[in-house]
Amino acid sequence: MDEFDVVVIGAGPAGAAAALAARRKGATVLLLDRDDFPRDKPCGDGIAAEALDVLKDLGVPDAAGGYPAVPRLRLVGPGGAAVARELPRAAHTVPRRVFDARLVAAAVAAGAELRRHAVRKIAETGGGVVVDGRFRGHVLIGADGATSIVRRAVGETVNPPGHLAFALRGYAPTANTDEQLIVTTRQQWPAYAWEFPIGDGTANVGYGEVLRGRALSRAYLERRLREMLPGAEPTGLRGHHLPLSTRRPAPVRGRVLLAGDALSLINPFTGEGIFYAVLSGALAGEAAARRDPAAYRIALRRRLGRHLRHSRLVALLSREPRVVDAAVRAADRDGRVFRRMVELGLGDGVFDLRTIGRILGETVRRHPATP
CATH class of the missing domain: 3.30.9.10 (D-Amino Acid Oxidase, subunit A, domain 2)
Known part of the structure; x- marks a missing residue:
């Protein structure tokens, strides 16, 4: 049986980031994926600047190289309200067949071992986690997407309707x-x-x-x-x-960590998931390399806890289309509201009282209370 410090299942952005982070800490890493790269992955292909920041810190400075910056965002509300402004930081659109292959290549160049393998069974033993009776890792990271086998193996169900x-x-x-x-x-x-x-x-x-x-x-x-x-x-x-991140499983189960889509890290307001994927993957990889799974839970809470509470609240409020239209009108009137909305939707931003007040003001302006 082949043994490694860290076994990562899924070589998409979360898995590749996990492998990069673990290798930077000196761990031996096995990266498993059922597909060869490059391969297509259905996605919006939008890469926010915050995701590129994480990758730069992992030693991948040119993940969006060759694809021009997209400096503006136009958002049309459900009732027709619209805002078009310069993004606080330009985004990129990079097809996943290109983007994911670049990250996998960077992980391999950093020393991770990549193998094509369709995982069927994982089992935690006293000394680690065994995959299909062939590979053993002291810690295992499940980064295998929305239909995660690892997630199911540790007893976590798929998200229910509404989430x-x-x-x-x-x-x-x-x-x-x-x-x-x-x-x-x-x-x-x-x-x-x-x-x-x-x-x-x-x-x-x-x-x-x-x-x-x-x-x-x-x-x-x-x-x-x-x-x-x-x-x-x-x-x-x-x-x-x-x-969607409004219904997340536990990020840590014994020696098994979940990251990216496997952890339901999809922004409920925008559908963005690449930033969450590379950030959670990096945090999981570092904790796994240290052989301290509990550190991952703490790091996630510290980095994303407040943001996820705010995004959940926004998701609840945005069930009312008139609230979304009010937010769009407020963003059109006020560039700072626009910035807060973008940071919440594409990165790890939060709303402040001023932003909430502006949105509520637009709601009341269009729907005044009746006596």
Whole structure:
């Protein structure tokens, strides 16, 4: 049986970041994935500046190299209110077949051992965690996505309706080069469509909505996408689940840690998950290398605890479409409100009393109390 300090299951952004962080601490690392790289992964492909900060600290300074910055965001509320402003920090759109392959290559270059292997069974023993009777790690990190085998193996169920979204993603020609577009809708709320330009005359486009206990057909999702992005003619359409952070499993079970989508780290307001993935992966990898799983729980709470409480509150409030429209109007009037919304939706930001007050003010202005 092959033995390692750390075994990471899943070589996406969370897993690659975990491997990089563990190697920087000198641990031996096995990185397992069922696919070869490069491989496609259905996703919005949006890479926030905060995610690139984490990767730079892990020794990957050019994860978005060759893909131009996208400096602006246009957000359309469910009632038609709109705001378009410069992002506090420019984002990038990098196809996951490129982005993930770069991170895996960086992990391998740092000394992680990559093997193609479809995991079926994990078992914790007195001396570590055994994978399929072939590999043993002192600590195991489950970074194997929304349908995580590791998560199920430690007794954690999948997210229930209301805490799980589904999205359809494709690529379409566009003349847009410098603006991320998010269009929300009252129909089947909460739901939205997006267009994120890549910089080569195409954009990542998609539509998603929170699942409410009924199946969504591909025909329905394609129709909604075309209704909300008129003129879009996407190809390469693929669907994916998004386990929202409003219902997270325990991050640590004995010697097993969960990171990224396996930990339901998807922003419930925007659907963003890359920043959460690389950050949680980095924190998990460092704790695993130190052979101190409990340190991961503490690090997560310290770095994301307050933010996740705020994003959960915003998700609850945004169940009312008029509140979202009020937030969009407030962001259009006030650049500081816009900045707070972006930082909460794309990074680890929080709302302050001033932002909340501005949004409430817009709500009252449009919906005054009746005597």
